[in-house]
Every structure is written in C-alpha cells, then in structure tokens.
Amino acid sequence: MINKGSDIKDNQHYFKSEEFWELSNLILELASNGYSRAEFLKDISQLLLQLSGSDVIDLVIFDGGRQFLCRSGPANENNYQFEEVPYSKDQKEIVTWSADKNGAIEILCRDIVNKRFDPSKSCFTKDGSFWANNLDNIGIPALQPSETDKELGMNIHRKFQSVVIIPIDVGQKRIGLLELRSKAGNFYDKQQIYLYEQVARIIGSALSHRRLQVALRERVKELTCLYGIAKLVQQPGISRDYLLQEIVKLLPPAWLYPEIASAQIAFDDLVYISSKFGKAVHTMKADIVIRKEIRGFVEIRYSTEQPQLDDGPFLIEERNLIDTIAQEISIITEQMQAEEEKIKLQDQLRHSDRLATIGQLVASVTHELNEPLSNVLGFAQLVIKDPNLTEQTKQDISKIIEASLHAREVIKKLLTSAKDTPIIKKRMNFNYLIESGLYFFKSRCAKSGIEIVSNLQRGLPDLIADRPQMMQVFTNLVVNATQAMPHGGRLTITTKEEDGYIFLIIEDTGIGMTEKVLKKVFDPFFTTKDTDQGTGLGLSIVHGIVTSHGGEIIIDSKVGSGSKFIIKIPENYANSYEDFGNE
Amino acid sequence: MNDSEHKESILAVDDAVNTLEVIKRNLVSIGYQVYTATSVDEALRILEKISIDLVITDYKMPWVGGMELVRHVRENLKDTEVIMITGYASIAGAVEAVKSGVVDYLAKPFTEEELIRTVNKGLERLKAHRSSKSNLSEDIT
Numbered sequence: 001m002i003n004k005g006s007d008i009k010d011n012q013h014y015f016k017s018e019e020f021w022e023l024s025n026l027i028l029e030l031a032s033n034g035y036s037r038a039e040f041l042k043d044i045s046q047l048l049l050q051l052s053g054s055d056v057i058d059l060v061i062f063d064g065g066r067q068f069l070c071r072s073g074p075a076n077e078n079n080y081q082f083e084e085v086p087y088s089k090d091q092k093e094i095v096t097w098s099a100d101k102n103g104a105i106e107i108l109c110r111d112i113v114n115k116r117f118d119p120s121k122s123c124f125t126k127d128g129s130f131w132a133n134n135l136d137n138i139g140i141p142a143l144q145p146s147e148t149d150k151e152l153g154m155n156i157h158r159k160f161q162s163v164v165i166i167p168i169d170v171g172q173k174r175i176g177l178l179e180l181r182s183k184a185g186n187f188y189d190k191q192q193i194y195l196y197e198q199v200a201r202i203i204g205s206a207l208s209h210r211r212l213q214v215a216l217r218e219r220v221k222e223l224t225c226l227y228g229i230a231k232l233v234q235q236p237g238i239s240r241d242y243l244l245q246e247i248v249k250l251l252p253p254a255w256l257y258p259e260i261a262s263a264q265i266a267f268d269d270l271v272y273i274s275s276k277f278g279k280a281v282h283t284m285k286a287d288i289v290i291r292k293e294i295r296g297f298v299e300i301r302y303s304t305e306q307p308q309l310d311d312g313p314f315l316i317e318e319r320n321l322i323d324t325i326a327q328e329i330s331i332i333t334e335q336m337q338a339e340e341e342k343i344k345l346q347d348q349l350r351h352s353d354r355l356a357t358i359g360q361l362v363a364s365v366t367h368e369l370n371e372p373l374s375n376v377l378g379f380a381q382l383v384i385k386d387p388n389l390t391e392q393t394k395q396d397i398s399k400i401i402e403a404s405l406h407a408r409e410v411i412k413k414l415l416t417s418a419k420d421t422p423i424i425k426k427r428m429n430f431n432y433l434i435e436s437g438l439y440f441f442k443s444r445c446a447k448s449g450i451e452i453v454s455n456l457q458r459g460l461p462d463l464i465a466d467r468p469q470m471m472q473v474f475t476n477l478v479v480n481a482t483q484a485m486p487h488g489g490r491l492t493i494t495t496k497e498e499d500g501y502i503f504l505i506i507e508d509t510g511i512g513m514t515e516k517v518l519k520k521v522f523d524p525f526f527t528t529k530d531t532d533q534g535t536g537l538g539l540s541i542v543h544g545i546v547t548s549h550g551g552e553i554i555i556d557s558k559v560g561s562g563s564k565f566i567i568k569i570p571e572n573y574a575n576s577y578e579d580f581g582n583e
Numbered sequence: 584m585n586d587s588e589h590k591e592s593i594l595a596v597d598d599a600v601n602t603l604e605v606i607k608r609n610l611v612s613i614g615y616q617v618y619t620a621t622s623v624d625e626a627l628r629i630l631e632k633i634s635i636d637l638v639i640t641d642y643k644m645p646w647v648g649g650m651e652l653v654r655h656v657r658e659n660l661k662d663t664e665v666i667m668i669t670g671y672a673s674i675a676g677a678v679e680a681v682k683s684g685v686v687d688y689l690a691k692p693f694t695e696e697e698l699i700r701t702v703n704k705g706l707e708r709l710k711a712h713r714s715s716k717s718n719l720s721e722d723i724t
Contacts, residue, residue, distance in 0.1 A: 370670035371599060374692035378605030381695040385612070408692050 020195050023051060024202045031210035037063065038082045040210060041070035044203060046080070048072075048180070052196075054187070055160065058179035060085070060109065061168070061207065109177055112165055129200075130165040131193050133186040162187035166200040170208045178203065215317075218256065222321045225254035229325070233332055240336050241270070247329065248272040251300060255318060260303045267296035267333065281305055282313050286326035290334050298326045366411045373411070377404040413541060428470070430463040430502055431456040431495055437474045438493065441482070449488025457496040464572050469545045476538040477506045477565050484510025484563065497571070501551075504567040512559040521555065542567075591706055592616040592633065596626040596652060597641035597668070602691070606639060609695050610702065623647035627655065635663055637705045639689075642669035642680070650683060657684040662713070664705045668693070 030043050045057040049072045059070040067087045073079025108130060111117055117124050123132050160181040168176040178200045180188070188196075228250040232243055244265050251263035252274050262277040267288060280301035288296040300322060306313035380400045383389075389397070434456060445452050463470070481491050489509035496503045513521065517528060522543040546553050551569035593615050595606045603619040610617045618633065620626040622644060629635070638656055640649040653665050667680045670691040680688050686705040689697060 367670045370691045371602075374599075374670070375601040375605070377692045377694065378602065378609075382605060382608050404692060405694070 019051060020198065023047060023199060027199075027202050027206045028209065031206035032213055037061075037068065037210075038070070040207075041068070042072070042080060042082060044206075045070050045072040048178075048199070049074075052180055052192075054180040054182050056179075056181040058181075059176065059203075060113075060179070061176040062087075063175070063207070063211070109165060109179070112167055112177060113174055115167075115174065125193060125197065127197055128167055129193060129197055131163070131188055133162045133188060161185035164188050164193060164196060166193075166197050168200045168204045168207070170204045175204055175207065218315065218317055221254045221258075222317065225250050225321070226324065226328070229328055240267075240333055243332065244270070244272045244329070247325070248274050251298070251325070254321060255300055256315060257302060257306055257313075260306075262301050262303065264299040264301070265296065265329070266299075267329070276303075277301070279303055284314050284318065284322055286322040288326050288330050288333075290330050290337075295330075295333075298322055298329065362414050366415055369407075369411055373404055373407055377401060377408070380404065424466050425464050426467055427462045427464050428467050429460075430470070430504070431460050433467065433470055434474060434493060434495060434504070437471055437478065441478055445482060445491060448482060448485070450482055450485055451488075451490045453490060453492040455492065455494040457494075460495055460502065461497050461571055463502045463569065465549055465569060466545075469549075473542045473545050473567065474504065474506075476542045477504075477567075480538060481506055481508035481510065481563070481565075484508050484512075486510075489562070500571055501568045502571055504569075505564060506567075507562065507564040509562040512561050512563055513555075513557040514559055518555060518557060522553075590616070591636040591709075592618065593637045593639060593702065594618045594620065594626060594629055594633075594635045595639045596620045596623065596644075596649070598622065598644045599641070602641070602668075606698065609698055613699065615702070623649070623652045626652055630656070630660065630663075635660075636709055637702065638663060638665045639702070640665060640667055642667055650680070653680070653683050653685055662709075664709045664712075666701055666705050 026047060027044060030040055033040075035043070041059050041061065045059050048054070049057045055074060057072045059068075061068045061070070067085045069081070069083055069085050071079075071081045112128060112130060115128060117128055117130070119126065119128070123130055125131070160183055162182040162185055164178075164180040166178045166180075167174050168178055178196065180196065182188070229247055232238065232246050244267060248263050248265045252258050252261035255261040263274040264277060265272045265288075278301075281304055282302040283299055285297050285299045287294045288298065300314075300318075302313060380397050384394060384397045384401065434454075438452065438454065442452065478491070478493075485491070485508055492505075492507040494503070494505040494507070496505075513528075522539050543553060546567055546569065549569050551567060554566040554568070555563060556566070557563035593610055595603050595610075595617060596619075597603050597606075598621050600621060603621070607617045607619055618629055618635070620629055623640075624647065626638070626640070630638075638652065640652050642649040649667055649669075653667065656663050656665050664686050665684065666687050666689060667685045668689045668691060686708050687701045689701045693701075
C-alpha cells in the first residue's frame with residue numbers, strides 16, 4: 001500500500017524505495033487496464049501527488065503527434081485538468097509551444113524537451129532532469145501563477161519554491177515531462193530525484209505499453225468485426241437482406257466507445273440499423289460503391305461528446321475499418337448480384353437449350369409426320385371421289401381429311417415456333433397494325449364482356465420489322481388475354497417509344513399466372529387451357545418472333561389480378577437475312 | 584375434262600411410293616399421262632426414252648437429291664418444266680428451288696386441289712415458253 005512516507009525532515013518528503021516498486025507495478029497495471037489516455041494520466045498524476053506530497057504534479061505527454069497536459073493539484077477533484085496543448089516544431093525539430101506560455105518554467109521545460117541544458121550546472125542531473133529547492137537562489141524568478149494556471153482556473157496563488165522537471169524517455173525518444181512542484185522550499189533531495197527519474201522511465205514504458213495495448217485491443221475488435229463479416233458471407237444461401245442486417249449489428253462493438261456507438265447501413269432503398277440507433281453527436285461514414293456508382297453508405301454514430309482523437313473522436317484505424325467494411329459490402333453484394341445474374345443466365349441458357357433441342361426434335365419429327373400425313377390426306381381425298389360411297393362414309397372420310405388439314409396447320413405452326421424465321425423487314429406504322437388487328441377483336445370482346453382500352457402513343461415512330469409476324473404476335477397475345485378473362489374484364493393495349501425501342505404492352509384483368517406457369521409459358525405445347533382452346537404454341541411463336549427481331553418479352557402476372565405482357569423491340573433491327581434453312 | 588384434252592406427260596419422282604400413287608391417281612383421273620420413278624437414276628432413264636412435259640420431283644431422296652434432277656432438266660431439257668415437292672417446307676427452301684429453275688414448290692402434305700393448281704401452273708408456263716419459241720422461229724423465217 002502506498003502511503004506518504006512517515007519521515008519528513010526539513011520539509012523534505014522521503015519517497016521510500018519499496019514504495020517505488022509498488023508504484024511501478026501500479027503504473028504498469030494501470031497501463032494494461034484499457035483506460036483512456038486521460039484516465040491513465042490522471043491516475044498516475046494523482047498517485048504521484050499522493051506519494052510525493054507535492055502541491056502540483058504535471059505530466060506533459062507527446063502522443064500521436066499531439067501534446068497533452070495533465071495537471072493534478074492538491075487532493076481535490078476540482079484541481080485536476082486534462083487538455084491538449086498545441087505545439088510546433090521548427091526546421092531544427094525544436095519543440096515550441098504557444099507564445100503566451102512563456103513563463104520561466106515553461107521556457108525551462110522547452111529546453112529540457114529539446115535537450116538543451118548545461119550539464120555542468122548543479123541544478124541538472126546527468127540525465128537532464130532539473131531540480132531546485134529554492135528557485136530564488138538559482139536566479140530563476142520565483143514562479144508566479146502563469147497564464148496557463150489562470151486559464152485552468154487552478155487555485156494556486158503562492159509561489160512554488162521547489163520544482164523538479166524530469167524528462168520521460170522511451171529509448172532515445174523524449175515523449176514528455178514529469179514536473180513536481182511544492183510551495184515549500186527544500187522539498188526534494190537527490191535521492192528522491194533519482195527515484196522520480198526511475199518513475200519517469202516506468203511511466204514512459206507504461207505509456208508505450210499502454211499504447212500498444214490499446215492498439216492491440218482495437219485491432220482485435222476490428223478483426224473480430226471483419227471475421228464476423230467473413231463468417232456471415234460463408235453461410236450458404238444467405239440473402240443480401242439478412243447479411244446487411246447482421247453486419248450492422250457487428251459494427252458498434254468494433255469501435256472505441258461501443259457503449260455509445262450505433263450503426264447504420266443504407267443500400268439502394270433499404271436501411272439497416274443497429275440497436276439504440278439514434279441521435280448523432282459525432283458520425284463517421286463510408287460510401288458503398290459498386291461499379292463506380294454509389295449505392296449506399298455505412299455510418300457509425302456516437303451519441304455523446306467524446307475527446308478529439310485522430311478523426312474527430314475516431315481513430316485513424318477506425319476510418320480504415322469503416323472504409324474496409326464499405327468495400328467488403330460492395331464486393332459481397334456485387335458478387336451476389338453476379339451470382340444472381342449467372343443463375344438467371346444459366347436458366348435462360350437451359351431454356352434456350354431446351355428450346356433448341358425441342359426445335360431440332362420438332363424439325364425431325366415434323367418431317368417424319370409430314371410423310372404419313374401426306375398419305376392419309378392424299379388417299380382420303382382419292383377415296384372420297386368414289387361415287388359408290390354411302391353418305392355416312394363420305395362424311396367419315398371428310399372428317400379424316402379435315403383432321404389431316406388441321407394436323408398440317410399444327411405442324412406448320414410448330415415449325416414456325418421452333419425455327420429462326422427469316423425476317424422480311426419493312427417499315428410500318430405499328431399503331432396502324434394494332435388498330436387493324438383490334439378491329440377483328442372488337443365484336444368478339446364485346447360479346448365476352450371485355451372492355452378494350454387503347455393507349456397508342458401519338459406519333460409513334462415507324463417500326464422496321466416483318467409485318468405478318470408482328471400481326472401474329474399481336475393476335476396471339478390478344479387471344480391469350482381474352483381467354484384469360486372468361487367472365488369479362490378489361491384489355492388494355494399500349495404502344496410507346498422509349499430509348500430506341502418500340503413497346504407493345506398488353507394487359508388483362510384475368511386469372512393471372514403462377515410462378516410455375518410463368519417459367520414454362522414460352523415452351524412449345526405448354527398450355528393451361530382446354531385442348532379446343534389452342535395448341536399451346538401461341539406464346540412459343542410470339543417468343544420466337546420477338547427474339548428473332550432482337551427484342552424481348554417481360555411478363556408481369558399475379559394470380560387473380562391479371563397479366564401484363566411487355567414486348568420491347570428495337571426500332572431498327574439490323575439483322576434481317578435470307579437463310580436457306582436446314583434442308 | 585376428258586382424256587383427249589390432256590396429252591401432256593408428267594413424270595413424278597419420289598422415293599415414297601404412296602406419294603407417287605396419290606399423285607398418279609389424281610392426275611390420271613383428270614387425263615394426264617403419268618410416269619413414276621422412285622429415284623433420280625430411274626427418272627433420268629425415263630427422261631432419256633420418253634418426252635416429258637412436266638417433272639414433279641421430291642426434294643430429299645436417298646443418294647441423289649431432287650435439286651440435281653432439277654439442274655439436269657434445266658440444262659438438258661429446255662422443253663420440260665419442273666415442280667418440286669418436299670416434306671421440309673420452308674420459304675428459304677422454296678426460294679432456292681425457284682432460283683434453280685423450278686416453276687413452283689409444293690409442301691407435303693398437299694391437297695388434291697393444291698397439286699392440280701401447281702401442275703396447271705407448270706403446264707401453263709410450258710405453253711407460254713413453247714409459244715414464244717415458235718413465234719421467234721416464225722420471225723426468223
């Protein structure tokens with residue numbers, strides 16, 4: 001237990017050597033406790049105040065390019081102050097501080113910091129410490145309360161007669177000063193100065209150790225945060241939503257003051273916040289950039305005032321951390337996006353492959369079918385010429401002929417949907433084509449209780465495309481839409497031009513389609529209708545025609561609400577060709 | 584229409600014998616003289632011996648295809664027209680055939696009416712061709 005020494009002789013206070021060891025251990029222990037710099041220096045200065053019996057203890061510390069003054073006065077909570085003191089270095093690396101701090105002691109301190117002293121003078125030790133028990137006798141004016149003292153509101157009016165100024169070094173580097181002052185004269189002796197010099201060395205080591213400890217602790221927190229993010233990313237099937245929700249929880253503990261920290265991640269239109277997210281006295285932000293586009297940001301907030309450090313109240317390392325986290329989020333979300341696009345592309349390829357396989361199958365099957373169908377039709381037509389047939393037989397054979405012709409049409413349509421159909425480009429007024437097509441549907445729709453709404457853009461630019469095929473697209477889509485509204489509804493037809501594309505949008509208020517149906521809707525022969533309502537080739541043909549024009553089809557459908565088919569075709573599709581087919 | 588009105592001779596070439604029978608029976612019933620061959624080789628032998636007005640040939644046959652027959656007829660038999668039939672119908676195929684000198688192109692399965700219409704078209708062109716040839720020789724003489 002550290003106590004004031006019981007031996008006091010001629011106003012001198014004996015700092016015992018066993019107390020020195022105890023103090024040294026305490027100092028090192030305090031350095032490992034994880035306290036802030038201010039708290040650490042306060043504890044040290046007040047310990048020294050207690051131990052030494054001095055009236056004032058000053059600790060001047062250079063740390064991270066800044067200078068801090070920690071002053072403890074007589075044992076009284078109000079006589080403690082911690083502040084940053086601006087300083088500068090000239091070309092010769094001589095430290096100076098502001099001109100208003102030019103009292104005798106301040107000048108002395110500067111000389112000691114800059115290692116400018118005359119070692120021959122008895123007031124200096126060989127290690128460069130200054131000590132004096134009677135300032136008058138060594139020709140330095142007795143210390144009057146300096147401007148600094150007045151600024152700090154220190155309640156010191158009397159002169160200090162005994163002063164000790166000890167440099168604090170770490171290796172060859174001078175990192176600060178320990179100053180002890182007493183109003184009493186002859187307060188310090190050589191032996192004690194020697195012990196205080198050892199204490200100063202311990203303080204230097206402790207400060208260095210503390211800095212490393214703090215840095216290590218912060219690095220561990222940062223690494224824990226980054227590790228947490230890495231572990232999240234590894235979870236299979238994790239959604240972006242869940243990922244960002246979990247990342248935002250990892251952020252506040254990684255910061256220097258986790259108890260007052262909260263975090264926010266904004267990405268596109270979504271925002272994720274940690275618990276206790278609220279007002280911001282201090283904030284730190286980093287943008288989330290994907291392919292040079294800012295898609296969001298990561299933000300840390302402190303809800304109360306904190307001392308200034310490197311970046312406001314934040315460390316340089318925390319700036320690096322938030323930048324790293326924002327980058328990680330960018331990379332991860334970009335990878336997720338790429339994965340989604342890859343899956344979509346694979347689906348499309350599989351679909352195209354399936355269609356291509358079906359196309360090849362169709363081409364060979366149709367030829368195989370055409371031959372026997374040709375025989376059925378040909379011989380049926382020959383047989384029906386026989387004048388000796390009964391009426392019933394003639395009717396029966398007529399049905400055979402009719403069925404053969406229907407089969408012929410199905411095969412033709414199948415070939416159309418499966419093959420790349422050569423396009424004969426012609427400039428056309430698309431609205432006129434739509435109006436012509438609609439004309440044939442008006443009465444049919446009226447009978448079925450279907451209201452037709454036309455939103456055809458005035459002055460729609462001409463479309464260069466295959467007219468019969470465009471008509472087929474329109475017809476097939478309208479038929480589909482009307483069949484989806486067996487009890488009536490509304491059919492809305494829209495045309496517009498946008499960014500070099502002509503849009504045809506056909507929307508119904510019918511039964512809609514499930515996700516499962518949507519995936520197969522362009523497959524040949526796929527149908528949800530009764531057999532007499534179609535062959536299941538209509539949309540397959542539409543798909544074939546639209547894609548051969550360089551366009552695309554987007555479907556938006558909800559069960560019970562209806563479907564919207566959006567056909568998008570480039571105004572000038574340059575890839576018309578004449579192809580001699582597969583024969 | 585009676586037999587005496589149709590003296591034109593028609594050669595039908597197809598490896599599918601049923602198709603040949605349908606063509607033959609339909610065209611014979613309206614007075615044409617119809618010969619049949621199941622290969623291009625057989626067709627060439629007939630063409631060497633008999634004067635044929637119109638050839639109806641399938642496109643795809645084993646060994647030698649219909650297009651070879653078309654080229655032979657165009658190069659060597661100026662007084663004979665050709666119609667092509669096929670089970671692989673496509674616009675592109677039709678364009679190729681017409682460019683090679685075929686009068687018309689008939690896709691299987693075809694109806695009796697379509698067959699007769701195409702045959703008539705072919706024979707009309709033949710008549711027109713013969714008519715212009717005889718006018719030319721009259722002018723010269």
